Amino acid sequence: SSSDDESHTESKLQHEQDKPNSLPIPAVSKRIVLGDSVCNLSGTSDHASGIIELKGDKKDLFSKASELGNDGTSELRHRSRGDLVSEASQRAPRHRLDQYLSRFDEAMKLRHQLMNEKPNQENGNAGEEFDSFRIFRLVGCALLAIGVRAFVCKYLSIFAPFLTLQLAYMGLSKYFPKGEKKMKTTVLTAALLLSGIPAEVISRSMDTYSKMGDIFTDLCVYFFTFIFCHELLGFFGSEVL
């Protein structure tokens, strides 16, 4: 009798423990009955928590559905699969939109951060400052142009010494103090960030682009000096003659 009592109390205790678990069943069955309204709820709700709750409810739904019986189960599964498909299709564009918005926020934050770091500039073109290496390069190009015009140009192309000089500058650049790198915050960088290109790739590309710009500037100074010297020599040569 004591063992019977114990088993009875145990079953009672188990029943009481099961009660909170069994409580969702009527709620679940209510959701099953409601069916469409649940779908509508998931479709109209903008809150992720609502979707997560619904997912959790769906999990409960699937776990408890087996207990309901065969007839109800197959119908229930078809319905919930249909619901899932429609929800997935609705979730995909929303996910893309969320992704886009998060990238936009990151790009704006980065832009604001960079704008706060750099000093205020009135003119947009005043971004480049001439450091010692830059001045050294320009003076070197001008002097080389004079030397090439005076001695070398009869023997080979004028661009060959220029290329040699640029290679020498690449090696010499590490011996000069480097100034702070200023990243220009432009519409282009913001657009590149928005299109998903990592910031490191953008900064490297901008760095390469600025180096190419420096080489082009050197070439312009070199060529201008060369032509100027050529014309001066021609003028003074004719004057002498």
Add this chain to the structure above:
Amino acid sequence: MRAEIQNMKQELTTISMMDEFARYARLERKINKMTDKLKTHVKARTAQLAKIKWVINIVFYILQAALMISLIWKYYSEPVTILPSKWLAPMERLVAFPTGVAGGVGITCWLVVCNKVVAIMLHPFS
């Protein structure tokens, strides 16, 4: 207006706040009103100057572009100078564009080079 505010401030220092509070407060209100008016005027003038500067910049850029286009149009077939073509190898065609003269320096290339050099020379003054 600035002189007027300065005079009123000087007058304010002569008035005792304890003895003539009403007059002091009235004058202080007047000073604040005039200061606000002055700030508004200064803002308006700054905005106007910025607008004028912007218009002058635009006009300057348009004139510069028009000058370049007219020079290219007029001298597109005449080289600026002629050098031995082997000096400019391998870029003689690019340098000679649009003249087509071997060893010549085209107006387009020369304008680009001059533009850059002038920008560098004017950079310390900007």
